[in-house]
Amino acid sequence: MERKITVTAVLLGMTAIILGAFGAHALKKHLTVEELLTFETGVKYQMYHALFLLFLGLTTLVTEKGKKTIFQLVLFGVIFFSGSIYLLATKTITGIDFKPLGIITPIGGTLLIVGWAILLWQILKDRR
Numbered sequence: 001m002e003r004k005i006t007v008t009a010v011l012l013g014m015t016a017i018i019l020g021a022f023g024a025h026a027l028k029k030h031l032t033v034e035e036l037l038t039f040e041t042g043v044k045y046q047m048y049h050a051l052f053l054l055f056l057g058l059t060t061l062v063t064e065k066g067k068k069t070i071f072q073l074v075l076f077g078v079i080f081f082s083g084s085i086y087l088l089a090t091k092t093i094t095g096i097d098f099k100p101l102g103i104i105t106p107i108g109g110t111l112l113i114v115g116w117a118i119l120l121w122q123i124l125k126d127r128r
Contacts, residue, residue: 001064005057005071012078013050019043019086027090035089042085049078049112056119066122073115080108 020043023036031039056062056070084105087098 001067001071002057005053005067008071008075009050009053009057012046012053016043016047016050019046027093030093031089032092035092038085039089042082042089045085045112046078046082049074052115061126062119062122066118070115070118070122073111073118077108077111077115080104081112082108084108 020040023031023039023043027036027039053071053074056067056074062070081104084098084101087094087096087101088105091098
C-alpha cells in the first residue's frame with residue numbers, strides 16, 4: 001500500500017507542477033485573471049494533497065486500513081475538487097459550460113476534509 005500511495009503522490013505532484021506551468025504560460029493569454037486564480041487554486045490543492053499522500057505513504061502512525069481509506073478519500077477528493085476547478089476555470093477556452101459539474105467541487109472538498117479527519121483520528125488513537 002505504501003508504494004501505491006507514494007507513487008500516486010509523486011504523480012499528483014508532478015502533474016500539479018505541469019499544470020501550474022501550463023496555467024502560468026499557455027493559459028495566461030487566454031483566461032481572465034479571475035479564471036487563472038481559480039485554476040491556480042486547483043493546482044495548489046492538488047500539490048498540497050500530493051504532499052499529504054507522500055507523508056501518508058511514509059508514516060507509521062496510521063494503520064494499513066486507515067491508509068487505504070485516507071488514500072481513496074484524498075485521491076477522489078483531488079480528482080473531484082481540483083479536476084472540477086480545472087474544467088470550470090477553462091470554460092472560455094473549451095466553450096463547454098461545466099457549471100452543472102460545480103456540485104462536484106464541494107463534494108471533493110468534503111472528501112479531502114474527511115481524509116484529514118481520519119488521519120487526525122488515527123494519530124490520536126495511536127498509543128505508542
